Amino acid sequence: MSHTPHELPEEFPNAIDLIHKLKLEDAHFARLSEQYHEVNRAIHRAETSVEPVSEAHETELRRKRMALKDEIARMLNA
Numbered sequence: 001m002s003h004t005p006h007e008l009p010e011e012f013p014n015a016i017d018l019i020h021k022l023k024l025e026d027a028h029f030a031r032l033s034e035q036y037h038e039v040n041r042a043i044h045r046a047e048t049s050v051e052p053v054s055e056a057h058e059t060e061l062r063r064k065r066m067a068l069k070d071e072i073a074r075m076l077n078a
C-alpha cells in the first residue's frame with residue numbers, strides 16, 4: 001500500500017504520544033481522529049484516481065479535513 005500523506009503523526013510530529021494517549025482515553029478525540037483518517041484516505045484515493053470524484057466534492061473533502069485538523073489541533077494544544 002502506498003504512503004498516504006497528511007496522516008496525523010505527520011501533521012503533528014511533536015504530539016505522537018499525546019495523539020495515541022487521547023485516542024485511548026478520550027472518545028471524542030478518537031472519533032475525530034477516525035473521521036480525519038477516513039476523509040484523508042478519501043482525498044488520497046481521489047488524488048490518485050483510485051476513486052475519481054468531482055472537483056467540488058474533492059474541495060468539500062479538503063474543507064472537512066481542515067476543519068477536523070483544526071479541532072484536533074485545539075485538543076492537542078489544550
